Structure formats: C-alpha cells, structure tokens
Amino acid sequence: WKVLLLGYGNVGKALRRMIRERASMMGLNVRIEAVVNRSGIMIGDGEHFVKSNEGTPLDALNQVSPDLVIDVSSANYENGEPSISLYREAITRGIGIITANKAPLALKYGEIVDLAHRHGVPIGFQATVMSGTPSINLIRLMAGSYVTKIRGILNGTTNYILTRMDQGLSYDQALKEAQEKGYAESNPEHDVNGFDAAAKLTILTNFAMNKRISIKEVKFSGITEITQSMVSEARNESKKFKLIAQSEGNVTKVSVMKVGVDDPLFHVDGVMNALDIHSDIQEVTIVGPGAGPQNAAFGVFSDLVLISKGLI
Ligand code: 80F
Structure with missing residues (x-):
C-alpha cells in the first residue's frame, strides 16, 4: 500500500512510528510515499518534515499516485479544504481514504461517503470519533x-x-x-x-x-x-x-x-x-x-488494517 499523508503534526508523526513498528508485524506491506503539509511536499517519510518540492495536496496526489490517502491535517471548518477537494479527486480515481480530520465529514458527510460508495472505494474514519476506541468501527x-x-x-x-x-x-x-x-x-x-x-x-x-x-x-x-x-x-x-x-x-x-x-x-x-x-x-x-496523538494514530492504523483485509 502506497500512502499519501496529508498533515504531519502530532498524530501524523505518531502514525509514522506506528506503521514502522507494527505494520509488518500485522502482515501489512505499507509505505508512506510522501507527506504534504502547509509548506509543501516531502517525498518519503523522514522523521522531520523536510520539503522536497513546492506543491498542493493535489500536486502530491499526481506525483505519488498512492493507493490510499490518509488525512491527519488540522480541521478547517470554514470549508473543509484542502481535504474535501483532495478526497473528491482521490475517490474518483479509485483511491481509498482514511481520515482523523473531522471537518470534511462534519460538513459534507453525505457527499463524501456517497461518492466513495458509488466508486466502490473504502473510507475509514474511526479516528474522528473517540480516537482509537472503537466507536464507528464498533x-x-x-x-x-x-x-x-x-x-x-x-x-x-x-x-x-x-x-x-x-x-x-x-x-x-x-x-x-x-x-x-x-x-x-x-x-x-x-x-x-x-x-x-x-x-x-x-x-x-x-x-x-x-x-x-x-x-x-x-x-x-x-x-x-x-x-x-x-x-x-x-x-x-x-x-x-x-x-x-x-x-x-x-x-x-x-x-x-x-x-x-x-x-x-x-x-x-x-x-x-x-x-x-x-x-x-x-x-x-x-x-x-478519546484523545492523544498515539490513540488517534491507532484509530487510523486500525482502519488501515481493516481496509487491507477488505473489511471496510
Ligand atoms: P497538529 O496541529 O499537530 O498537526 C496538523 C498538521 O496539519 C500540520 O502538519 C499542518 O502543517 C497540517 N496542515 C494544516 N493545514 C493544512 C493545509 N491547509 N494543507 C496541508 N496541511 C495542513 O494536529 P494533530 O494533533 O496532529 O491532529 C491532526 C488531526 O487529527 C486534526 O484534524 C485533529 O482534529 C485530529 N484528531 C486529533 C486528536 C488528538 O487527540 C483526536 C482525534 C482526531 O477529544 C479531544 O480532546 C480532541 N481535541 C482530540 S481528537 N490530537
């Protein structure tokens, strides 16, 4: 699984560690191809964000062609951007989404989830509610x-x-x-x-x-x-x-x-x-x-495991 990560704060960094420590143990072949945040794009998954080139989340999507987009960026309740535009584009290309960011789904749940269903693309959002404690997934x-x-x-x-x-x-x-x-x-x-x-x-x-x-x-x-x-x-x-x-x-x-x-x-x-x-x-x-970087990262990671097993 090639992953594009949007956002690289507390949760993003905890998720990177979790993938490194647990993915192969769980039989998962997953790799963070690139990270995109407010300042640009980093190719690879360095511990600290070092910009490889300028670019928007959509540029990163084009550069990396991931299998999965993971959104751990901060919530923008004005209009849900840049996440919503990124999800629309990713979903129509058949790319799955996992999000810990609540804003896109709190604003436009129907549009995003219905689009994902129409395209037969998985969308995981356990981490948006109670972090890693199963709520959505329960x-x-x-x-x-x-x-x-x-x-x-x-x-x-x-x-x-x-x-x-x-x-x-x-x-x-x-x-x-x-x-x-x-x-x-x-x-x-x-x-x-x-x-x-x-x-x-x-x-x-x-x-x-x-x-x-x-x-x-x-x-x-x-x-x-x-x-x-x-x-x-x-x-x-x-x-x-x-x-x-x-x-x-x-x-x-x-x-x-x-x-x-x-x-x-x-x-x-x-x-x-x-x-x-x-x-x-x-x-x-x-x-x-219900909160904490490690718990939120776990909510994302458990979605990753479920998607890889075809359970979401
Ligand atoms: P942090 O601020 O550390 O990092 C945000 C990252 O997003 C940064 O890398 C920033 O550059 C990037 N970013 C912001 N705007 C961007 C843009 N326009 N384009 C590209 N990148 C952009 O945030 P956290 O703590 O890492 O959180 C990340 C996401 O997880 C947020 O959406 C949170 O809402 C969500 N989340 C966090 C939780 C937590 O415990 C828990 C679950 C979800 O119950 C409570 O008390 C809740 N406050 C916790 S919910 N940290």
Missing part, C-alpha cells in the same frame, strides 16, 4: 440492528479539564495540561465551546442512523461558563459536570449536564470518553481513551 459490527439513540462523552480535552477542576485545578491550569498532552485541537476554542464534540456527534449520527446532517444543524454549548466554585458545589452534592453529546430522533445536541453517581457517565474521568449506543435489539456501552 457500529460497523452492529450490522443487522437499527441504532435509535446515542449518548456519550466525546471530547477528551473538556472531560480532562472538568476532572482536573474537580481535583482543585483552575480552568486555565487544566486547559494548559490538556494542551501539553496533545489532546487539544490546534484551536482549543473548538474543544471548550463544544464544537469538536458536535463535529463527532454529527459524524456518528450520520453513520449510526444513516442520516445526512451537517454540523450546522447541531446545537452545541461548551464548558466555558463552568467555574471552580460551581464544580466544588456539585462535588458537595456528589455530582459532576459532564459535556454530554446526545442524538435521538431529530434532536442532536451537545451541552453540559450535572450528573449523579447513578449515571454511568459520572464515572468516566480524565481523557476517557464513553458512548452508550441503543439499538432496537440491545444497548452497548463502551469506555476508552
């Missing part, structure tokens, strides 16, 4: 049932901040820690105002419930109004604030809620995420890490 395994409701904690940064505030840190200290650990988006505003969770909920709702909604239709609010005194007051009542994403019927929303010990989400702390999936047959709940 729902693939629930084939044969209808998902009726989803409810969960889908942003690692805000759950980490709320947990650290519960342990006595200020909001600013806790956010700084989350950034140092590589959990936060390049624009952390998107984490704390609920937008990142809304993007994940959009992708999840579309996939799980076979819908075609855009993030623009999702109501969201974040944790910026939560103060240390509110958190300690909640603690005295044996409650915690959690940023909860929920989708049922036509209601798709993200908001802070005060939950008690009898709510399973009460016990999900730090960078852990959780997802409760209700179907017409059964209810399944999963808990696992």
Whole structure:
C-alpha cells in the first residue's frame, strides 16, 4: 500500500512510528510515499518534515499516485479544504481514504461517503470519533440492528479539564495540561465551546442512523461558563459536570449536564470518553481513551488494517 499523508503534526508523526513498528508485524506491506503539509511536499517519510518540492495536496496526489490517502491535517471548518477537494479527486480515481480530520465529514458527510460508495472505494474514519476506541468501527459490527439513540462523552480535552477542576485545578491550569498532552485541537476554542464534540456527534449520527446532517444543524454549548466554585458545589452534592453529546430522533445536541453517581457517565474521568449506543435489539456501552496523538494514530492504523483485509 502506497500512502499519501496529508498533515504531519502530532498524530501524523505518531502514525509514522506506528506503521514502522507494527505494520509488518500485522502482515501489512505499507509505505508512506510522501507527506504534504502547509509548506509543501516531502517525498518519503523522514522523521522531520523536510520539503522536497513546492506543491498542493493535489500536486502530491499526481506525483505519488498512492493507493490510499490518509488525512491527519488540522480541521478547517470554514470549508473543509484542502481535504474535501483532495478526497473528491482521490475517490474518483479509485483511491481509498482514511481520515482523523473531522471537518470534511462534519460538513459534507453525505457527499463524501456517497461518492466513495458509488466508486466502490473504502473510507475509514474511526479516528474522528473517540480516537482509537472503537466507536464507528464498533457500529460497523452492529450490522443487522437499527441504532435509535446515542449518548456519550466525546471530547477528551473538556472531560480532562472538568476532572482536573474537580481535583482543585483552575480552568486555565487544566486547559494548559490538556494542551501539553496533545489532546487539544490546534484551536482549543473548538474543544471548550463544544464544537469538536458536535463535529463527532454529527459524524456518528450520520453513520449510526444513516442520516445526512451537517454540523450546522447541531446545537452545541461548551464548558466555558463552568467555574471552580460551581464544580466544588456539585462535588458537595456528589455530582459532576459532564459535556454530554446526545442524538435521538431529530434532536442532536451537545451541552453540559450535572450528573449523579447513578449515571454511568459520572464515572468516566480524565481523557476517557464513553458512548452508550441503543439499538432496537440491545444497548452497548463502551469506555476508552478519546484523545492523544498515539490513540488517534491507532484509530487510523486500525482502519488501515481493516481496509487491507477488505473489511471496510
Ligand atoms: P497538529 O496541529 O499537530 O498537526 C496538523 C498538521 O496539519 C500540520 O502538519 C499542518 O502543517 C497540517 N496542515 C494544516 N493545514 C493544512 C493545509 N491547509 N494543507 C496541508 N496541511 C495542513 O494536529 P494533530 O494533533 O496532529 O491532529 C491532526 C488531526 O487529527 C486534526 O484534524 C485533529 O482534529 C485530529 N484528531 C486529533 C486528536 C488528538 O487527540 C483526536 C482525534 C482526531 O477529544 C479531544 O480532546 C480532541 N481535541 C482530540 S481528537 N490530537
């Protein structure tokens, strides 16, 4: 498998290491042919980005003719570019896509996924929701049932901040820690105002419930109004604030809620995420890490393994 990598930040570099350490062990013959980022194209997969030549992602696609495009670039919620144009071109040439970047699918899920299906091309996006903890890929395994409701904690940064505030840190200290650990988006505003969770909920709702909604239709609010005194007051009542994403019927929303010990989400702390999936047959709940370069890279890597086995 010849791979073109778009973006080479925390997740891109963790993915490069993972491919080197694990691909042949998994019987995978995969090679990063080129990396393209904001400053140009690097041929090969050097540890540090060293530009080989100028060029856009589309130029890189033409130069390398990959079997697979992997998008680990930062999210552009203005218009999803340059990713969306790259996906359109790659898919029509029969090239598969794996993305950890939520913006293209949060904005244009229907167009991109339907195009991939029409061309019989695989598209993997496990890493967009809960990083390497199977969410999208778990729902693939629930084939044969209808998902009726989803409810969960889908942003690692805000759950980490709320947990650290519960342990006595200020909001600013806790956010700084989350950034140092590589959990936060390049624009952390998107984490704390609920937008990142809304993007994940959009992708999840579309996939799980076979819908075609855009993030623009999702109501969201974040944790910026939560103060240390509110958190300690909640603690005295044996409650915690959690940023909860929920989708049922036509209601798709993200908001802070005060939950008690009898709510399973009460016990999900730090960078852990959780997802409760209700179907017409059964209810399944999963808990696992939701952010971090290594976890996000693993979400991409597991898609790579599934695609190579023809399972996506
Ligand atoms: P980082 O900022 O380190 O790197 C971004 C790369 O993209 C850079 O190489 C940059 O040059 C390139 N780039 C930006 N714009 C470009 C353009 N126009 N053309 C070409 N290249 C461009 O970002 P990360 O941390 O490596 O993240 C990469 C992607 O993975 C982003 O889309 C993230 O949203 C996504 N992701 C990251 C996660 C993480 O934990 C988790 C899953 C997905 O729950 C939470 O708290 C979430 N904040 C974590 S989600 N890092």
